[in-house]
Amino acid sequence: MKKILFVSSEVFPLMKTGGLGDISSSLPGALHALGQDVRVLTPAYGDTLTALAHTREITIVQAGTELRLVEGTIPETSVPIWLLVHPDFSERPGNPYLAPDGSPWLDNAERFAFLCRAAVDIAMDRVGLGWKPELVHCNDWQTGLIPPLLADEPARPATVFTVHNMAYQGLFPHDVFLRLGLPRWLWSPDALEFYEQMSFIKGGLVFSDRINTVSPTYAEEIQTDEFGCGLQGLLRKRRNDLRGILNGIDDGHWNPASDPLIEARFDVTSLDQKALNKTALRREFALHDAPDRALAVLVGRLVQQKGIDLVVEAIPELIEAGVQLAVLGTGDPVYEQRLLQAVRRYPGQIGVRIGYDEALAHRVEAGADLFLMPSRFEPCGLNQMYSQRYGTVPVVRRVGGLADTVEDANPTNLTLGRASGILFHEPTPSALVKAVQRALVIYRQPAAWRKLQCTGMCKDFSWRQSARQYLELYRAAVLSCQQAKESAGAHFRT
Structure with a gap:
C-alpha cells in the first residue's frame, strides 16, 4: 500500500x-x-x-x-x-x-x-x-x-x-x-x-x-x-x-439504470424507457414534440476549444437535416448570445440554458439521441463516455481522448458490432454537418441504431x-x- x-x-x-x-x-x-x-x-x-x-x-x-x-x-x-x-x-x-x-x-x-x-x-x-x-x-x-x-x-x-x-x-x-x-x-x-x-x-x-x-x-x-x-x-x-x-468515469454516479436525477431509468434490456427521458427533455427546453427529428445536445464550456463556433455556424444546416438542438453551458459571451439568437430564429427547434446544472446534465445525457463534441483538441473528455453509457450516440472529432474512446460507425465496425459513435476529421462546420447526416442515416434504421446504442452502453469506462x-x-x-x-x-x- x-x-x-x-x-x-x-x-x-x-x-x-x-x-x-x-x-x-x-x-x-x-x-x-x-x-x-x-x-x-x-x-x-x-x-x-x-x-x-x-x-x-x-x-x-x-x-x-x-x-x-x-x-x-x-x-x-x-x-x-x-x-x-x-x-x-x-x-x-x-x-x-x-x-x-x-x-x-x-x-x-x-x-x-x-x-x-x-x-x-x-x-x-x-x-x-x-x-x-x-x-x-x-x-x-x-x-x-x-x-x-x-x-x-x-x-x-x-x-x-x-x-x-x-x-x-x-x-x-x-x-x-x-x-x-x-x-x-x-x-x-x-x-x-x-x-x-x-x-x-x-x-x-x-x-x-x-x-x-x-x-x-x-x-x-x-x-x-x-x-x-x-x-x-x-x-x-x-x-x-x-x-x-x-x-x-464514476460509473455509479453516471448510471442510467440507477440515476435518481432522470425521468425514467433504463439499461440495455429496457432501452425503450429512454424515450420518456427524451419527451421530458424536450419539455424542459421548450422544444416541439417532433417524432421524426433526432435530438442533438451539447453540454460544456462554450469556447472555441470545444468547437462551439462550428456548432453555431452549422445550426441552419443541422435544422434542415432533421435535428433539434439543446445546449447547456457557459463560456464566451459572443457564442452565448449567438445561441440565444438562434433560439429566437428557430423557436421550438433549439433550446439553450446558459450556466451549469449537474442534475440537468444527467437529464440531457439521458434524453438525447446525439451528443455533439466537435473539439479542436480534447485531452480526454468525459461527456462522450457519459453519452455512450446513456445510449446517446456521440458525434466527435478524431482528436485526443475522443479518438481513444469512440469507435466510428463505419461499415466494418458496424458489421463487427464495435461501432459506438461518429468520428470526423476536419474542424469545419461542413464536416460536422456531414457527420451528423451520417448519424441520421443510422438513426432512421431502428435496429441498427439500437445496436449502436447498446454497444456504447456495454463499454467499460470505469476507473x-x-x-x-x-x-x-x-x-x-x-x-x-x-x-x-x-x-x-x-x-x-x-
Missing part, C-alpha cells in the same frame, strides 16, 4: 468547473478501493466547508500567513480530504479562477502558490499530521510549483504531474516570480522561465519524476507543434517519462483499469526518485 497525497484545485462535489473536478474525486476513490492510503488536498472555496462532516482543524503558517486545514472525507466516500482555508479562496464566490467579469483573479499566482507550499509542508510532514506520503500526485498548472519546491528537500517523496489541458499554463510576469519569494535558481529556461514569463505548468513538466496526460492520443499530440503550446520540445525531451492514461495503470506509474516514479537520490548521494560523496 502506498501513501499518496493527491493535490487538485477542484474536487467534485465541493468544486467543479470541468472534468478535473470529476477526476479528482473519482480517481482517489478508485485508488482507495485498491487499498491505497490516498489523501486529497484542495482549497476551501465559498461554502465548501459546510459540505464536510466529522472535521478537525489544523493551523499552519505559510510565508508569515496563518492558514487552516480542515479535515474530513469527500462527500459520499471514505476518502480523506484536507481543505486549505484562506480568505483569498474561501471568501470569494463563483468560479475559482475567474473574477465576475471573466478575467483571471489578479492574485491567482499567490493563491495557488499557497496551495503548493501547503502541499510541500504536508509532504514533508511539517504540519503535525503525523503522515508522510511516498508520492505526491499533482494536477495541472495550479499545482505546478510542488515538484520544483520539493526538488531540494531531503528525503522528498516522488512526484507525478498530470496534464489535463496544455492550453492552461499558469503564466505570470517576472515581478510575480519575485513577489512569490521563490528560489532564484528557478528563474531559468531550464526551470520556470518561459519566454521571460514564469510558467507554473513548466515546473511540473521539468521537475516531476513522471508526467502523464489523460489519454494515450493526447500524450502523443502534445509533443507536436500543433498541440504542444510551445512546450513540445520539453515534452519530446521527456517522452520516456511521459505516459497517457485514459480517464475513467478500475485506469487506477491500476496509475499504480504502475506511481511505482515508476518512486523508483526514479530513489535512483535520483542515490545518484545525488554518490555525487556528493565524490
Whole structure:
C-alpha cells in the first residue's frame, strides 16, 4: 500500500468547473478501493466547508500567513480530504479562477502558490499530521510549483504531474516570480522561465519524476507543434517519462439504470424507457414534440476549444437535416448570445440554458439521441463516455481522448458490432454537418441504431483499469526518485 497525497484545485462535489473536478474525486476513490492510503488536498472555496462532516482543524503558517486545514472525507466516500482555508479562496464566490467579469483573479499566482507550499509542508510532514506520503500526485498548472519546491528537500517523496489541458499554463510576469519569494535558481529556461514569463505548468513538466496526460492520443499530440503550446520540445525531451492514461468515469454516479436525477431509468434490456427521458427533455427546453427529428445536445464550456463556433455556424444546416438542438453551458459571451439568437430564429427547434446544472446534465445525457463534441483538441473528455453509457450516440472529432474512446460507425465496425459513435476529421462546420447526416442515416434504421446504442452502453469506462495503470506509474516514479537520490548521494560523496 502506498501513501499518496493527491493535490487538485477542484474536487467534485465541493468544486467543479470541468472534468478535473470529476477526476479528482473519482480517481482517489478508485485508488482507495485498491487499498491505497490516498489523501486529497484542495482549497476551501465559498461554502465548501459546510459540505464536510466529522472535521478537525489544523493551523499552519505559510510565508508569515496563518492558514487552516480542515479535515474530513469527500462527500459520499471514505476518502480523506484536507481543505486549505484562506480568505483569498474561501471568501470569494463563483468560479475559482475567474473574477465576475471573466478575467483571471489578479492574485491567482499567490493563491495557488499557497496551495503548493501547503502541499510541500504536508509532504514533508511539517504540519503535525503525523503522515508522510511516498508520492505526491499533482494536477495541472495550479499545482505546478510542488515538484520544483520539493526538488531540494531531503528525503522528498516522488512526484507525478498530470496534464489535463496544455492550453492552461499558469503564466505570470517576472515581478510575480519575485513577489512569490521563490528560489532564484528557478528563474531559468531550464526551470520556470518561459519566454521571460514564469510558467507554473513548466515546473511540473521539468521537475516531476513522471508526467502523464489523460489519454494515450493526447500524450502523443502534445509533443507536436500543433498541440504542444510551445512546450513540445520539453515534452519530446521527456517522452520516456511521459505516459497517457485514459480517464475513467464514476460509473455509479453516471448510471442510467440507477440515476435518481432522470425521468425514467433504463439499461440495455429496457432501452425503450429512454424515450420518456427524451419527451421530458424536450419539455424542459421548450422544444416541439417532433417524432421524426433526432435530438442533438451539447453540454460544456462554450469556447472555441470545444468547437462551439462550428456548432453555431452549422445550426441552419443541422435544422434542415432533421435535428433539434439543446445546449447547456457557459463560456464566451459572443457564442452565448449567438445561441440565444438562434433560439429566437428557430423557436421550438433549439433550446439553450446558459450556466451549469449537474442534475440537468444527467437529464440531457439521458434524453438525447446525439451528443455533439466537435473539439479542436480534447485531452480526454468525459461527456462522450457519459453519452455512450446513456445510449446517446456521440458525434466527435478524431482528436485526443475522443479518438481513444469512440469507435466510428463505419461499415466494418458496424458489421463487427464495435461501432459506438461518429468520428470526423476536419474542424469545419461542413464536416460536422456531414457527420451528423451520417448519424441520421443510422438513426432512421431502428435496429441498427439500437445496436449502436447498446454497444456504447456495454463499454467499460470505469476507473478500475485506469487506477491500476496509475499504480504502475506511481511505482515508476518512486523508483526514479530513489535512483535520483542515490545518484545525488554518490555525487556528493565524490
